[in-house]
Amino acid sequence: MKPEDQKRLLREMIFYRRFEDRCFEAYMERKVGGFLHLYSGQEAVATGVLERAKPGHDYVITGYRDHVHALKSGAPAREVMAELYGKETGSSKGRGGSMHIFDPTVNFMGGYALVGQPFPLAAGLALGAKHRGEGQIAICFLGDGANNQGTFHETMNMASVWNLPVLFVCENNEYAIGTHIDRSTAVRDQYKRVCGYNMEASQHDGMDIDVVMEAASKAIDYVRGESKPYFIEFMTYRFRGHSMSDAKSYRTKEEEAEWEKRDPIKVYSRRLKKAGVISDADIKAMEKEIDDEVENDIIKFAEESPEPKIEDLTRYVLDDNPDPRWIGPLVNEGE
Amino acid sequence: MAETAYWEAIRRAHDEEMANDKMVIAMGEDIGVAGGTYKATSGLFDKYGPERIIDTPISENSYTGIGIGASMVGMRPIIEIMSINFALLALDTIVNAAAKIRYMSGGRIACPLVIRTPGGTAHQLAAQHSARLARMFMSTAGLRVVTPRGPVDAYGMLKSAVRCNDPVVIIEHERMYNMKEEMPEEEFFRPLEGAEIVRRGTDITLIGYNYNVHLCLGAADKLAKDGISAEVLDLRSLKPLDRETIRRSVEKTHRVVIAEEDEAPVGVGAEIMAAINEDCFFALDAQPIRVHAADVPVPYNARLEKEAIPDVEDVYQGALKALGKI
Ligand SMILES: Cc1ncc(C[n+]2csc(CCOP(=O)(O)OP(=O)(O)O)c2C)c(N)n1
Numbered sequence: 001m002k003p004e005d006q007k008r009l010l011r012e013m014i015f016y017r018r019f020e021d022r023c024f025e026a027y028m029e030r031k032v033g034g035f036l037h038l039y040s041g042q043e044a045v046a047t048g049v050l051e052r053a054k055p056g057h058d059y060v061i062t063g064y065r066d067h068v069h070a071l072k073s074g075a076p077a078r079e080v081m082a083e084l085y086g087k088e089t090g091s092s093k094g095r096g097g098s099m100h101i102f103d104p105t106v107n108f109m110g111g112y113a114l115v116g117q118p119f120p121l122a123a124g125l126a127l128g129a130k131h132r133g134e135g136q137i138a139i140c141f142l143g144d145g146a147n148n149q150g151t152f153h154e155t156m157n158m159a160s161v162w163n164l165p166v167l168f169v170c171e172n173n174e175y176a177i178g179t180h181i182d183r184s185t186a187v188r189d190q191y192k193r194v195c196g197y198n199m200e201a202s203q204h205d206g207m208d209i210d211v212v213m214e215a216a217s218k219a220i221d222y223v224r225g226e227s228k229p230y231f232i233e234f235m236t237y238r239f240r241g242h243s244m245s246d247a248k249s250y251r252t253k254e255e256e257a258e259w260e261k262r263d264p265i266k267v268y269s270r271r272l273k274k275a276g277v278i279s280d281a282d283i284k285a286m287e288k289e290i291d292d293e294v295e296n297d298i299i300k301f302a303e304e305s306p307e308p309k310i311e312d313l314t315r316y317v318l319d320d321n322p323d324p325r326w327i328g329p330l331v332n333e334g335e
Numbered sequence: 336m337a338e339t340a341y342w343e344a345i346r347r348a349h350d351e352e353m354a355n356d357k358m359v360i361a362m363g364e365d366i367g368v369a370g371g372t373y374k375a376t377s378g379l380f381d382k383y384g385p386e387r388i389i390d391t392p393i394s395e396n397s398y399t400g401i402g403i404g405a406s407m408v409g410m411r412p413i414i415e416i417m418s419i420n421f422a423l424l425a426l427d428t429i430v431n432a433a434a435k436i437r438y439m440s441g442g443r444i445a446c447p448l449v450i451r452t453p454g455g456t457a458h459q460l461a462a463q464h465s466a467r468l469a470r471m472f473m474s475t476a477g478l479r480v481v482t483p484r485g486p487v488d489a490y491g492m493l494k495s496a497v498r499c500n501d502p503v504v505i506i507e508h509e510r511m512y513n514m515k516e517e518m519p520e521e522e523f524f525r526p527l528e529g530a531e532i533v534r535r536g537t538d539i540t541l542i543g544y545n546y547n548v549h550l551c552l553g554a555a556d557k558l559a560k561d562g563i564s565a566e567v568l569d570l571r572s573l574k575p576l577d578r579e580t581i582r583r584s585v586e587k588t589h590r591v592v593i594a595e596e597d598e599a600p601v602g603v604g605a606e607i608m609a610a611i612n613e614d615c616f617f618a619l620d621a622q623p624i625r626v627h628a629a630d631v632p633v634p635y636n637a638r639l640e641k642e643a644i645p646d647v648e649d650v651y652q653g654a655l656k657a658l659g660k661i
């Protein structure tokens with residue numbers, strides 16, 4: 001990999017961390033409402049996988065912890081932040097919020113609150129892509145907890161039977177809200193759960209972006225080349241609580257400290273420094289630049305954007321300009 | 336014109352829409368090689384192949400979800416769910432996904448898919464195969480819900496549903512698949528919205544949808560023998576509901592009976608009564624009457640089943656009550 005790409009990737013991850021931290025601050029200031037799930041700690045997974053895919057072309061779908069997947073797909077950061085602020089300029093015009101970022105212009109097909117719901121939707125995106133023959137694959141990012149839904153098993157089966165070009169990325173952070181995986185799930189290794197569906201699967205370190213990229217490359221080549229599904233699992237950890245109301249009483253400080261040593265940003269910046277690609281001063285400058293962008297461009301845009309109009313409340317429920325040939329209404333003779 | 340059965344009408348609509356647009360696919364249990372539980376896709380597997388007539392495993396929630404995902408990227412899937420009872424397993428994807436994706440995305444992503452499913456009691460199928468549930472779908476913003484009463488609408492509304500950009504739930508009926516009607520041989524479309532006045536009258540309005548329109552027509556015949564002129568409305572679309580046509584009819588007849596095959600609580604009839612109260616309360620000469628199923632799981636025993644479900648006589652009696660004759 002070229003040094004400028006390595007620098008760019010490090011910058012992206014630092015940017016995502018700062019973006020999420022700033023969402024937290026905006027939430028504390030009550031500028032952002034609803035549920036807010038932050039991605040801090042897991043950056044290497046979405047960044048690394050999508051670096052090896054074709055963001056903007058391939059379909060990407062995920063759960064409610066969706067900001068970074070949207071951003072790496074190419075959704076403008078201003079619009080994602082404006083969505084959190086509930087503004088008309090937001091990626092869903094303020095109708096979705098943090099958990100429901102959508103940007104079809106870059107084929108980011110949404111964040112969904114219902115745990116496990118994106119599995120079949122992803123397989124459907126892949127089915128559509130295959131049918132249209134334009135070369136996209138679908139990439140579905142979900143947590144370990146989602147694998148306990150029926151949709152996981154139903155979809156793995158159909159994706160396999162129908163040879164759908166879909167990559168299932170399991171971000172195993174060992175927790176579903178406050179329940180540790182060992183207390184909810186018969187096996188900790190999630191990739192083992194798909195062997196009953198005759199599907200390729202593997203497990204990797206999700207804290208090291210180089211490992212993520214290498215594994216993702218192979219998996220994506222397979223999905224695209226063979227037009228078959230693949231299940232890839234990354235072991236990772238979320239540094240913050242599940243959402244804003246989480247006191248993290250279910251895990252120990254020692255456990256958190258262990259994982260923080262493997263912070264994907266620290267791991268990668270250490271490696272780049274060692275290789276002479278970047279210096280501490282470069283990183284400092286990068287952080288400053290990012291702070292400035294987040295504050296003076298992204299937050300400013302979100303703050304200054306208008307709210308949706310009250311009279312638009314009932315727009316977007318159904319097609320607002322339906323074709324009367326199909327919709328009618330039916331006219332009764334003589335009425 | 337040719338006499339066409341309900342199932343043939345659906346089959347013809349599939350065939351024409353699939354020939355017209357490559358993005359149209361059909362999915363469901365046993366619809367392909369086996370030709371469909373109700374023959375609604377018979378012969379199409381051979382014509383369009385396994386990529387477009389997709390036999391699914393018994394995974395209602397996820398194959399419906401796959402159809403929704405495909406619809407988000409330009410496909411137009413027609414999904415058959417063998418019985419509306421099984422659609423309960425797919426409620427997450429229908430209600431939480433299909434109905435909400437357009438809104439949650441600020442109008443940026445549409446889900447143009449069709450879900451066809453028979454709802455209704457048939458011949459002693461008992462409690463787990465006799466659900467009707469129209470009321471549940473009709474209460475969900477973001478869906479269209481239509482109920483074709485015969486082959487003409489079954490054909491013409493399915494064709495419109497495939498072309499429309501919204502998720503459309505089509506509720507058919509076990510007892511209607513063999514029902515026949517004269518149908519033009521040239522292609523036509525029937526609009527998804529708007530109630531139809533299927534019989535004109537002046538003394539009372541009988542409102543039905545799906546199979547129970549035929550009960551209303553039977554009751555109207557009986558009333559005619561008593562010298563009473565009944566108007567029969569087929570709602571056709573439960574969501575959106577054509578309140579305007581209901582209002583106009585009630586303002587003309589001043590009396591109304593609503594026939595539904597479902598249980599009454601929080602039902603279609605309740606919604607229509609509320610609409611009448613809100614829109615034309617002062618036009619009424621008598622309280623509106625609901626004719627509906629008994630509030631029980633549908634029994635197996637034939638006599639009990641018959642008792643639980645409204646028939647022509649029940650609608651007729653309801654009308655006599657609304658007319659103050661009993
Ligand atoms: C169907 C459903 N059930 C329960 C919830 C509540 N819930 C939200 S997130 C979550 C945990 C999911 O854990 P996991 O899939 O591991 O993802 P993570 O939050 O760790 O990224 C639960 C139970 C929900 N949103 N949807």
Ligand SMILES: [Mg+2]
Pocket residue numbers: 143144145171172173174175176177
């Ligand atoms: Mg988890």
